[in-house]
Amino acid sequence: MQILLVGAGLSGAVIGRRLAEAGHHCRIIDTRGHIGGNCFTERDPETGVMMHVYGPHIFHTDDEEVWAYVNGFAEFMPFQNRVKSTTRGAVYSLPINLLTINQFFGKAMRPDEARDFVAGEADLTIEDPQNFEEQALRFVGRDLYEAFFKGYTEKQWGCAPTELPASILKRLPVRFNYDDNYFFHRFQGMPRDGYTPMIAAILEHPNITVELNTPYTPDMAGAAGHVFWSGPLDGFFDYDLGRLGYRTLDFERFTCQGDYQGCAVMNYGDREVPWTRITEHKHFSPWESHEGSICYREYSRACGPDDIPYYPIRLVEEKALLDDYITRAEATTGVTFVGRLGTYRYLDMDVTIREALETAAAFLDCVGTGHAAPAFFTSPR
Incomplete structure (x- = not known):
């Protein structure tokens, strides 16, 4: 045929x-x-860095x-994605883990202590979360939600978290150990x-x-x-x-010598920072060595007729x-x-x-x- x-x-x-x-x-x-x-x-001809032209793609399954x-x-x-987040003037490890919690709250808790502490921060008056914000508040409380989820989500989706379904946070990414491997799959x-x-x-x-x-x-x-x-x-x-709704991404490319941010992906949780994250592409190939570096500032916005659709709304x-x-x-x-x-x-x-x-x-x-x-x-x- x-x-x-x-x-x-x-x-x-x-x-x-x-x-x-x-x-x-x-x-x-x-x-x-x-x-x-x-x-x-494709490889950047100037630096030799392997570029993820349309944003990072990390294989995990x-x-x-x-x-x-x-x-x-x-x-x-082998590659493990170890994401960091800049918020409120400090850098934290993602997904939220025991190091993040201890650093954010200025404590030195053991896993059981941190679990009880976060449970105490949670808004237990929300019995049946109806949207993204309620889901987050129900499980981690307002401080962690506003530092790591609220501003980032508003920038990524272009709307208030109260307009997004609770299902987006099906599995709240919080760990009560020091594991900062972003994914949990066997093969990465x-x-x-x-x-x-x-x-x-x-x-x-x-x-x-x-x-x-x-x-x-x-x-x-x-x-x-x-x-x-x-x-x-x-x-x-x-x-x-009519057109189905998508979010698209704009990438602002910039170069530098040496190591710009020390990791492949740095999220920016503060709403006043216009980009959602910066990716440094040479860190996606840690088995290679390059003096130069290429980074993308990533901006999310509504997808127009001539844009590349990324995320279905x-x-x-x-x-x-x-x-x-x-x-x-x-x-x-x-x-x-x-x-x-x-x-x-x-x-x-x-x-x-x-x-x-x-x-x-x-x-x-x-x-x-x-x-x-x-x-x-x-x-x-």
Whole structure:
């Protein structure tokens, strides 16, 4: 079968590879001039630093099969994300842990003492948190909430924390030990040579052709037996019901000699600081050594028509519009919507790959049994 995959990011690459291995001919197109989507990495020609061009991507997973999959296409080096936060004129360790708590409150508590102390700070009058702010106050109290969550959240989402659902803080990141590894997954690392060569290796198959700087046009579908769409769900329909809401990111790049901040990621919790964080890219490759350094100040704002969508908002208004687009998609034949944009969900890289592998397997089952492939193998709801 001739398969058209729109988007040369992780979803398109992984699905295309599996279908190509099964004997199908896969044409993968992308509007950008490079593969990899937002995972795209490249070396800065001036400093030699490996750049995460669209912001940091750190691979972490408990999925052993996915870990084995990516290691089949790249050499992964150990990497643990150890985030810091500048707030109220001091630097603290994130996620909130025993060191953060002791430093913030000027104490020297043991784990059980700190647990009891934070419980005493919590607002227990909030029995059923209805929004992000209530969820945070219920578990850590006002001081920690305002120092580490409130200002950062307002900048990241562009609205008051009282307007955000409590589910954003499903697992409140507070530890009562000195573990400052930001993630808790078994497998964590970075591809030695960046994500771009890894995705290029996935795409390297005789049944795959890749065309960059190539926007999708509806007539392309006529030449394909099936289309996999990893672009924006509403974009497939030319946004004719309205645009789903996203946050986008602006990066202010600056360079320096030596070490600018001593870590890969520094959050800024104070509301009056306009950026959310600064990333220093050479620290994402600690096995390398570079005299020069490249940093990004990261700003979050509402996504416009010409911007790159990063984070789906998924508040009440967006969910209603999403339902309308899902209904529209389910009535469309010959196309399956995949990935972060195609299903309007925030997905980590490991989940993206897992869903792509499962989508490819399910599609091959449909082909084998003569059934039509659905619009969604993973529901966006």
